[in-house]
Amino acid sequence: MSARERIRDAAEQVFATHGYVGASMRLIAEKAGVAQALLHYHFQNKDTLHAAVFERRSSAINNRREWLLDNLFKEKKTPTLEDILDILFLSGATLGEEHRGDYDAFQQMVTAVSVGSDRRSKELMTRYYDPIARRFVEAFQKTVPGLTERAAIWSYLFALGARMQAQSRSNRAVRLAKTKKQDDLAAVSEFLRNFVAAGIRQSLVQPALLRDSATKPARASGRVRTRQSVADDA
Secondary structure, three states: OOHHHHHHHHHHHHHHHHHHHHOOHHHHHHHHOOOHHHHHHHHOOHHHHHHHHHHHHHHHHHHHHHHHHHHHHHHOOOOOHHHHHHHHOOOHHHHOOOOOOOHHHHHHHHHHHHOOOOHHHHHHHHHHOHHHHHHHHHHHHHHOOOOOHHHHHHHHHHHHHHHHHHOOOOOHHHHHHOOOOOOOHHHHHHHHHHHHHHHHHHHHHOOOOOOOOOOOOOOOOOOOOOHHHHHHHO
16 A cells, blocks of 8 residues: 555544544544655645545545446436435445545545535535536435425435435444334335435426515515614604
């Protein structure tokens, strides 16, 4: 394994454990077993290294998802929403086989960035995840006639949240059930797909909830009396 790959593997572990703020180039160098100067030689600074970890994993995973979507629409005349969700819910470890390693650590990094409101997090999501998100939004609309773009976008985001819980290694469902029995992963995956598909289709019965139109809703016929209007009438 090259020094660059060893450094990225170590960085993945440190960022997942300590977060971006808590991670340091010194900790990453110790984890990788290299001199700190070598980190700066290959990746300049922490920000560059953090982005490099995202680029390596996300490229492999999302390129595979794009390939699967392309082939699905080529092979099937009318793909179903469930077909799309099967691709969306494939695990990162399954999709990114060219880069072995700890995908749980990388998923922790993705989760932190996906909910982050800072500039760095937004830029990473825009660069590495928005393109594949657009592909799934378009695929949802193709397989669910009448689904608005806004509804498809929220459907995609809600689906990611459900996937995160279903694929979590925290065993929270087992703790909540107060049992040591593990759920069958295949059954959980099927439940996840059916649950999300039903939710997306349900949005069709509430077309006014997520309008694509930028036009404002029509005003009510009656005059709304604001504090200023009451003052004006006085």
